[in-house]
Structure formats: C-alpha cells, structure tokens
Amino acid sequence: xxxxxxxxxxTPSPSFTTLARAKAMEAAGHDIIHLEVGxxxxxxxxxxxxAGVAALRGGHTRYTPAAGExxxxxAIARHVGDTRDVDVAPTQILxxxxxxxxxxxxxxxxxxxxxxxxLPDPTFPSYATITAYAGATPVHVPLDAxxxxxxxxxxxxxxxxxxxxxxVLNSPSNPTGAVLSADDLAAIARLLADRPDVVVLxxxxxxxxxxxxxxxxxxxxxGMAERTVVLDGFSKTYAMTGWRLGYAVLPPxxxxxxIDLQSNITSCAADATQVAGxxxxxxxxxxxxxxxxxxxxxxxxxxARLNELPGIRCALPAGAFYAFxxxxxxxxxxxxxxxxxxxxxxxxxxxxxxxxPAGAGHLRLSYxxxxxxxxxxxxxxxxxxTTLARAGA
Ligand SMILES: Cc1ncc(COP(=O)(O)O)c(C=O)c1O
Numbered sequence: 001x002x003x004x005x006x007x008x009x010x011t012p013s014p015s016f017t018t019l020a021r022a023k024a025m026e027a028a029g030h031d032i033i034h035l036e037v038g039x040x041x042x043x044x045x046x047x048x049x050x051a052g053v054a055a056l057r058g059g060h061t062r063y064t065p066a067a068g069e070x071x072x073x074x075a076i077a078r079h080v081g082d083t084r085d086v087d088v089a090p091t092q093i094l095x096x097x098x099x100x101x102x103x104x105x106x107x108x109x110x111x112x113x114x115x116x117x118x119l120p121d122p123t124f125p126s127y128a129t130i131t132a133y134a135g136a137t138p139v140h141v142p143l144d145a146x147x148x149x150x151x152x153x154x155x156x157x158x159x160x161x162x163x164x165x166x167x168v169l170n171s172p173s174n175p176t177g178a179v180l181s182a183d184d185l186a187a188i189a190r191l192l193a194d195r196p197d198v199v200v201l202x203x204x205x206x207x208x209x210x211x212x213x214x215x216x217x218x219x220x221x222x223g224m225a226e227r228t229v230v231l232d233g234f235s236k237t238y239a240m241t242g243w244r245l246g247y248a249v250l251p252p253x254x255x256x257x258x259i260d261l262q263s264n265i266t267s268c269a270a271d272a273t274q275v276a277g278x279x280x281x282x283x284x285x286x287x288x289x290x291x292x293x294x295x296x297x298x299x300x301x302x303x304a305r306l307n308e309l310p311g312i313r314c315a316l317p318a319g320a321f322y323a324f325x326x327x328x329x330x331x332x333x334x335x336x337x338x339x340x341x342x343x344x345x346x347x348x349x350x351x352x353x354x355x356x357p358a359g360a361g362h363l364r365l366s367y368x369x370x371x372x373x374x375x376x377x378x379x380x381x382x383x384x385x386t387t388l389a390r391a392g393a
Contacts, residue, residue, distance in 0.1 A: 006133050010129060018348055022342060033346060033373050033380070035365045035366050047283045048277075055275035060275050068247070069271075072281075076093045076281065083207065086217075086225055091252070092250050094247060094262060096233075097266050097270065099205045100126060102229070102258075103127060104130055105262060106201050107130045107201075115163055116137045117131040118159050119140055120168065122176065122362070128356065142155055143358065149176035160191065160195065167199075168200075168203065170203040172207070172215070172319025175322050175359065176324045179318040188200075202228055208288060209236065209320055211295070232246070298367040299317065299367060302374055306378070311331065312329065314326070323365045324363070327363055350365075
C-alpha cells in the first residue's frame with residue numbers, strides 16, 4: 001500500500017517496543033523485571049476511582065465540549081495559577097485525552113516545512129518524531145552531561161535561527177530527571193525576548209515529582225505567558241496513565257485553534273475520566289505525596305547502587321522517576337548493553353540513543369517499580385557487569 005511520505009518519519013515509541021519484547025519473553029516463561037516503562041507502579045487513588053465509577057453509573061458516558069467540561073477547566077486553571085504563580089483563565093485550558101495529544105496539536109498548529117524546532121538532547125522521543133512528521137526540522141541542542149544534563153544556555157543561543165518556530169522544554173526531564181533552574185529559565189526568556197515569533201512548548205508532566213528544589217515554569221517569566229503552551233496532566237501525578245487525561249495551558253490566541261484541532265481529531269477526553277480528574281485535583285493529595293516520597297527513596301538507593309557497578313556513573317536526578325546512567329565505562333554501547341541485560345538477565349530498560357544522539361552511551365532506567373524488584377534488577381546487573389569486567393581484564 002502506498003503511504004503518505006510523512007509516514008516515513010514515524011518511529012515507534014522505544015518504551016512501547018521494548019515493553020512488547022519483554023512481555024513476549026515473560027509469556028515464554030522468563031522472569032522479567034520491568035524498568036522500561038514510564039508509568040507509576042501505584043494504583044490510582046481510591047477516591048478518584050470511585051468518582052470515575054460513580055460518573056459512569058451516573059450517565060457520564062457521552063461527548064463533552066471539545067475543550068473539556070468547564071468545571072474541570074476551572075479547577076485546572078486554579079491549580080496552574082497556584083503552582084505557577086500566574087493568572088490563568090479557564091478558557092485557556094484544553095483538556096485532552098492524555099498529555100501526548102498536546103504535543104501533536106501544538107506542533108501541527110505551529111510548524112511546517114522549512115521551520116525548525118529546538119529540542120533538548122536527550123529528550124522524550126515524540127517531539128522529534130512529530131516535528132519530522134509535520135515536515136519541519138528537529139534541531140537537537142545537547143544538554144550538559146557533565147552537570148547532570150543541565151540546560152546549556154550557550155548551546156541554546158547558538159541553535160536559535162531565523163527559522164526557529166518552536167522551542168521545547170521538558171522539566172523535570174524524561175529521560176534524565178534533570179530540572180530547569182531559575183537562572184536557566186530567566187536566560188531562556190531573555191534570549192527569546194526579541195523573538196516574539198517563537199513559541200515555547202513547556203512539557204511539565206512531571207511537575208509534581210521534584211525531590212530537590214521546586215518546580216519552576218517558564219510561564220512565570222515576563223513576556224512568556226503570551227507564547228507558552230504548558231503541557232501537564234494526570235497520568236504521572238495521579239497514577240492515571242490508562243485513563244488518558246492531560247491538559248494544555250494555552251495563550252488566549254492559540255486556545256481556539258487547538259480546541260478546533262482536538263474537535264476534529266479526538267473530539268474530547270472521555271466524559272467519566274474528566275469527572276475522575278476533577279476528583280483528583282479537588283480531593284486529598286496524601287496519595288500523591290506518599291508516592292513522591294517513595295520515588296525519592298528509590299531514587300536515592302538506585303543511584304547509589306548504580307554508582308557501585310563497574311563501568312557505570314550516574315548523576316542524581318532532581319525529578320521525575322528515571323535514572324540515566326552513563327555506561328561508557330563498561331566498554332559496551334547502550335544498544336548492546338540494553339539488549340544483553342534483557343536477554344541474559346531479564347532486566348528490561350532502554351538504550352539512551354532512543355532519546356536523541358546525546359543519549360548514546362547511557363541507559364534509561366525507570367524506578368517506578370517496587371524497591372525489592374529494583375534491588376533484584378541491580379543485583380542481576382551487577383553480576384552481569386562484573387562478569388564482563390573480568391572477561392575484559
Ligand atoms: C515527557 C513526557 N511528556 C508527555 C508524556 C505523555 O503523557 P500521557 O501519558 O499523559 O500522554 C510522557 C509520558 O511518558 C512524558 O514522559
């Protein structure tokens with residue numbers, strides 16, 4: 001079948017590809033430890049599940065307005081206003097079936113052939129894929145690996161060109177866990193001050209998972225609210241990946257455009273899911289706090305143990321639930337080591353190059369798994385790497 005040329009740019013999401021392979025091995029009887037998937041291993045808080053079930057029983061089974069139910073949009077606007085210290089109107093909120101559609105809508109609405117989209121490198125793979133799919137050019141700006149993948153303001157300044165149309169920021173970052181500092185955000189806003197034609201997509205889906213310091217948004221910087229799309233959602237914060245619920249905070253001029261796009265593509269987020277989302281935002285936050293606390297202890301332990309493994313160095317990530325160790329000291333490349341670990345030890349994790357050229361030589365390990373499983377995985381990795389090191393000595 002002849003496909004549209006743009007389909008040549010689509011690559012499957014690396015985590016879904018590895019998950020499929022790991023599941024096939026599991027079905028064949030192997031004991032697999034899943035460190036490849038980017039979703040909390042916690043249950044959705046009980047009050048949220050109850051609200052969703054009650055909504056279904058109560059007839060919330062229909063289309064909603066394309067932008068989402070006003071009660072939820074208002075609650076999100078209040079939440080964003082409180083957490084980012086800005087005034088946001090409910091009409092600026094687009095409720096979407098997950099955070100991912102916001103990436104798609106934003107890129108589709110703004111960029112076309114000849115345009116450039118600046119992306120941190122390494123970063124979440126969908127940005128580059130959808131940019132190329134839209135016919136535009138992804139421009140990878142390396143993060144500073146020596147400073148725990150901190151933002152490199154000089155590299156960013158050098159990458160800005162007359163063709164730049166969109167800049168993607170992701171803090172806390174998938175895959176590195178790095179968090180943008182106040183200084184970096186101020187420097188980015190300063191550099192963009194004389195480029196009002198450039199829009200920022202700030203992917204803040206991990207905004208509630210910050211262990212050191214606080215979450216900061218570019219939205220707060222002067223002059224940025226008029227041209228920043230913030231992506232956030234419920235998938236990670238409330239362990240709701242399968243419910244499909246995310247949102248965009250949009251500049252007033254862009255809101256009707258993205259709402260029209262959504263009305264043509266997905267219509268709206270599911271009705272009962274939106275009711276559950278409202279219960280999540282308005283209800284007790286103790287489950288979220290407990291989950292974040294648990295992630296923090298796992299992070300400390302996983303990173304400490306990774307740094308004891310031969311050939312591995314790992315920076316302490318300030319947020320999200322990923323570690324991104326440098327594995328170049330093992331003498332293997334990331335694709336080979338990820339493949340060996342899955343095949344020989346049953347530990348499923350991801351090769352860093354799937355997140356961009358600067359990710360090569362690293363692995364992404366999600367610590368959204370029980371401490372006992374993380375310990376078992378690190379034991380197995382340790383045995384494998386020690387055998388490798390002995391064979392090489
Ligand atoms: C950085 C980043 N943005 C967006 C998403 C998409 O989230 P959702 O499941 O809500 O579509 C993810 C999920 O892994 C992510 O890591």
